[in-house]
Amino acid sequence: MQRPLADEIRPKTLDEVVGQRHLLAPGAVLRRLIESGTDANMVFYGPSGTGKTTIANIIAEKTNKTLYRLNATTASLQDIKDIIADVGTLLAPGGVLLYLDEIQYFNKKQQQSLLEFMENGKLTLIASTTENPYFYVYSALLSRSTVFEFKAVTAKEAEPAVLRALQIEKERSELPLEWEEGVPLQIATSCGGDVRKAINAVELLYQAAVPRKGKLYLTSGDASQVSQRSAMRYDKGGDAMYDIASALMKSLRGSDPDAALHYLARFLEAGDLITPCRRLLCSASEDIGMAYPQAVSIVKACVDAAMQLGLPEAQLPLAQAAVLLATAPKSNSVSAGIAAAWADVRAGRTGDVPRELQNVHADSTGMEREQGYLYPHNFTGHWVEQQYLPDTLKSVRYYQWGDNKTEQAARAYWEKIKGKEL
Numbered sequence: 001m002q003r004p005l006a007d008e009i010r011p012k013t014l015d016e017v018v019g020q021r022h023l024l025a026p027g028a029v030l031r032r033l034i035e036s037g038t039d040a041n042m043v044f045y046g047p048s049g050t051g052k053t054t055i056a057n058i059i060a061e062k063t064n065k066t067l068y069r070l071n072a073t074t075a076s077l078q079d080i081k082d083i084i085a086d087v088g089t090l091l092a093p094g095g096v097l098l099y100l101d102e103i104q105y106f107n108k109k110q111q112q113s114l115l116e117f118m119e120n121g122k123l124t125l126i127a128s129t130t131e132n133p134y135f136y137v138y139s140a141l142l143s144r145s146t147v148f149e150f151k152a153v154t155a156k157e158a159e160p161a162v163l164r165a166l167q168i169e170k171e172r173s174e175l176p177l178e179w180e181e182g183v184p185l186q187i188a189t190s191c192g193g194d195v196r197k198a199i200n201a202v203e204l205l206y207q208a209a210v211p212r213k214g215k216l217y218l219t220s221g222d223a224s225q226v227s228q229r230s231a232m233r234y235d236k237g238g239d240a241m242y243d244i245a246s247a248l249m250k251s252l253r254g255s256d257p258d259a260a261l262h263y264l265a266r267f268l269e270a271g272d273l274i275t276p277c278r279r280l281l282c283s284a285s286e287d288i289g290m291a292y293p294q295a296v297s298i299v300k301a302c303v304d305a306a307m308q309l310g311l312p313e314a315q316l317p318l319a320q321a322a323v324l325l326a327t328a329p330k331s332n333s334v335s336a337g338i339a340a341a342w343a344d345v346r347a348g349r350t351g352d353v354p355r356e357l358q359n360v361h362a363d364s365t366g367m368e369r370e371q372g373y374l375y376p377h378n379f380t381g382h383w384v385e386q387q388y389l390p391d392t393l394k395s396v397r398y399y400q401w402g403d404n405k406t407e408q409a410a411r412a413y414w415e416k417i418k419g420k421e422l
Helices: 029-035 052-061 077-085 108-112 115-119 139-143 155-172 183-190 195-208 220-226 239-253 257-270 274-291 295-309 315-327 333-346 360-364 405-418
Strands: 042-045 066-071 096-101 123-129 146-149 177-179 215-218
Touching: 029 052, 042 052, 052 096, 052 123, 066 077, 077 096, 077 108, 108 139, 115 123, 115 139, 155 177, 155 183, 155 195, 183 195, 183 220, 195 215, 195 220, 239 257, 239 274, 239 315, 257 274, 257 315, 274 295, 274 315, 274 333, 274 405, 295 315
Parallel strands: 042 123, 042 146, 066 096, 096 123, 177 215
Antiparallel strands: none
């Protein structure tokens, strides 16, 4: 049986690893650790297909420890106990190197079972995860490990691996194999930083090739089909989703409509309407606020229309909302004001509601005094001087006027009515 192409092409040395130069370039910390035959516990964090398993295999070959592999999605506590039982026996005389893939799926008890043996050096752990380890890995285990972040591989870095894979298929093929110029780069670009995905695309492309005139010819059209929709990383509820949501919000705040449309399109491609709708609605109040108060109602209408239409038509009202928010004047006076007020409440700085503002039910308790509330509509300009904040906070200012046209017009209006500078 023929080995899968991705397995056959897997690098055997650090110099063959695609990408991760920040970790593996000569003189880099991880490379020095590996070359010294380290026994350090490590957590490899990053997207799939970026070399985490490959580097763990290379480390295993440089140690005298017996290599065990577990995948946390299917492994149990008994699997860990079985591995630990081999420590110090003829099966693992030099200790155990455990490569634990997808550690985020292990619960706290399963992770804790490793600690004692990590502490005495009988077990070296290399764990990998596609999620942020500081959220998913038990703190005591993290404190005994060094975290290394793996980054998505660029198209330029992935292209040589694609060419190697094509060459292997060419050597395997019974018929002469050729490909259109640009196919390797096309596959490398479409893999979204996942080298394994790119190699799998090469394998599928070869298997789907139709013999013509006594040879196999790989076309750009076929390459596009086998790698379609693969260039984007998206895992609902995972780091990628939150990164894209953050990028969308910051692009709206930064008044960049092109970036806003780009990140919105990534959500649309993933079929996720809920997340961008929440970000758009939030930005309308957080970043535009009083500079253009109508934005929130317009965005709400766009979101409602999108949810009724569904994809693909939902792209239109959501794109309208994104462009509106990105090009609207900005003010964070609303978000800054409520944040300051809420901080005081959380800190216990509240105080009694002024008697003048209390509900009139207090006047029927038999302990009432004159409430003294002044009804603003009975006065010129619909305003009268009156204390509204509790005594302990009466001089506090939470809301600061923004420097946009709308808020400055409102400020000028109330300065005239109140007869003082605000």
